[in-house]
Amino acid sequence: xxxxFTSSMHAQAEVLLARASRWARGERNKDGMAFFLFSSSRxxxxxxxxxxxxxxxxxxxxxxxxxxxxxxxxxxxAQMNAERQARHDAESDALFAGYTKHVVKAAPVAxxxxxxxxxxxxxYADLYGPDDDTVDAY
Ligand SMILES: [Zn+2]
Numbered sequence: 001x002x003x004x005f006t007s008s009m010h011a012q013a014e015v016l017l018a019r020a021s022r023w024a025r026g027e028r029n030k031d032g033m034a035f036f037l038f039s040s041s042r043x044x045x046x047x048x049x050x051x052x053x054x055x056x057x058x059x060x061x062x063x064x065x066x067x068x069x070x071x072x073x074x075x076x077x078a079q080m081n082a083e084r085q086a087r088h089d090a091e092s093d094a095l096f097a098g099y100t101k102h103v104v105k106a107a108p109v110a111x112x113x114x115x116x117x118x119x120x121x122x123x124y125a126d127l128y129g130p131d132d133d134t135v136d137a138y
Pocket of ligand 1: 052072074
């Protein structure tokens, strides 16, 4: 099923996405499903803030729009964020792959065996001199 995001959803999703680093994130206890909490502009009658819970991949949201249309600005923002994160991860992987290749290539030189250094090459007496109480043996 193709989800239809309206232009106003796109506009609102861009606004949300600009603040993605400050999204409240959580994980569902029973299965670790990651979600974001988006505060609604509306409140309950007694003024209690309303939050919409949106699955991190954008595949589900608790808001009325998603319930009726299977699409909302929260789901779209989460989806765009996930795509952006995936691109970022892919870029990081590519950079890291290049780095690994470089290090592996350089490794024979960097890891060339060197003469082992005795762990305790200097004894206590070398460092501190003879103990006073051992100078004159009993
Ligand atoms: Zn929503």
